[in-house]
Amino acid sequence: MTFRKYLVLAGITVFSTAGDSLLARGMKDLGGFSLHNLSGLLLAILNPWVAMGIFFLLTFFACYMSALSWADLTYVLPATSLAYVLVALIGHFRLHEVISPTRWVGIALIAAGVGFVAAGPSFTPAHECPNSRDASRDTVSVEAKS
Amino acid sequence: MRDTYAWAAIGLIVLASTTGDVLLSYSMKQVGDVGELWKRRGLLAVVGRVLSTPAFALGLMAMGVAFYSLLFGLSWGNLSLVVPASASLTFVANAVAARVFLHERVGGRRWIAALLVAGGVVLMAL
Numbered sequence: 691m692t693f694r695k696y697l698v699l700a701g702i703t704v705f706s707t708a709g710d711s712l713l714a715r716g717m718k719d720l721g722g723f724s725l726h727n728l729s730g731l732l733l734a735i736l737n738p739w740v741a742m743g744i745f746f747l748l749t750f751f752a753c754y755m756s757a758l759s760w761a762d763l764t765y766v767l768p769a770t771s772l773a774y775v776l777v778a779l780i781g782h783f784r785l786h787e788v789i790s791p792t793r794w795v796g797i798a799l800i801a802a803g804v805g806f807v808a809a810g811p812s813f814t815p816a817h818e819c820p821n822s823r824d825a826s827r828d829t830v831s832v833e834a835k836s
Numbered sequence: 837m838r839d840t841y842a843w844a845a846i847g848l849i850v851l852a853s854t855t856g857d858v859l860l861s862y863s864m865k866q867v868g869d870v871g872e873l874w875k876r877r878g879l880l881a882v883v884g885r886v887l888s889t890p891a892f893a894l895g896l897m898a899m900g901v902a903f904y905s906l907l908f909g910l911s912w913g914n915l916s917l918v919v920p921a922s923a924s925l926t927f928v929a930n931a932v933a934a935r936v937f938l939h940e941r942v943g944g945r946r947w948i949a950a951l952l953v954a955g956g957v958v959l960m961a962l
Contacts, residue, residue: 694871695871754860755860755864755870755886756870756871758861758864758865759864759865759867759868759869759870759871760869760870760871762861762934762938762940763861763930763934763940764930764931764935764940764942764946764949764950765946766861767857767927767930767950768949768953771927771953771956771957774956774957775960778960790962792959792962793959793960793962795956796955796956796957796959796960796961797956797960798956799952799953799955799956799959800952800953800956800957800960802956803948803950803951803952803953803956804949804953806945806948806949806952807946807949809945810943810945810946814940814941
C-alpha cells in the first residue's frame with residue numbers, strides 16, 4: 691500500500707460524506723417529492739447544492755472503482771463505512787448535535803472494524819498460489835515492502 | 837403487513853447491492869490497477885476499458901435496482917429500520933459473497949470486521 695492508495699481510500703470516505711450532505715442540504719431547499727412530480731426530480735440538479743452533491747458522489751464513485759481495481763472488496767467496504775462515523779463527528783463538532791452513548795459505541799465498533807481490516811493485507815489474489823497459507827503470507831510481505 | 841413489505845424491500849436491497857458490489861469489484865479486477873493503466877495509457881484508456889467491461893454495466897444496473905428498492909422500502913418502512921438493517925446486512929452478505937464468488941480470502945480478521953461494522957451501523961442508527 692502506497693501513500694497514494696491511502697489517499698484514494700480517504701477520498702472514498704470524504705467524498706461520499708460530502709456528496710450525501712450536499713444532496714441532503716439541497717433536497718431540504720426543494721421540499722418533498724412525490725411519484726406524481728417526477729419532472730421536479732429532474733429539475734433538482736439545477737439546484738447548486740444538489741449539483742455539487744452529485745459531483746462529489748461521482749468523485750466518490752471514481753475513487754471506489756479505483757480502489758476496487760487494486761484491493762479486495764472486503765478490504766474497501768469497511769473504508770466506506772467510516773463515512774457514517776465522519777457524518778456523526780461533523781454533526782457533533784460543527785452542528786453541535788448531541789451524540790448518545792449508543793452512537794459513541796457504534797462509532798467505536800465501526801472504527802475497530804476498519805482497524806482490523808486495515809492492519810491485514812489489502813489484496814488476496816485467488817488463483818496465484820494453490821497453497822492459501824503461503825499465498826497470504828506472500829501478500830503480506832509484498833504489503834510490507836510497498 | 838407493512839412490516840412484511842419493509843423486510844421484503846430490505847431483502848431486495850441487500851441482494852441487489854451485494855450483487856452490484858461483487859460485479860463492480862469483479863469488473864475492476866479484470867481491468868487491473870487503474871493507476872498503472874492511467875500512467876501507461878492515459879485517462880481515456882482507463883475510462884474506455886472500464887466501460888467496455890460487461891460486468892461493470894451489470895453492476896451499475898444492480899446498484900440501480902438497489903437504489904429503487906431503497907426508495908420503495910422507505911415508502912413502506914421507517915427510515916430508522918430500513919437504512920441500518922439493509923446497510924448492516926449488506927456488509928455481512930458482501931463478506932460471504934466476496935468469499936464465494938470473488939474467492940477473496942476472508943479470514944478471521946475480516947469476519948470480525950464485517951460483524952463489528954454491521955453492529956456499529958445498527959447502533960449508530962438507534
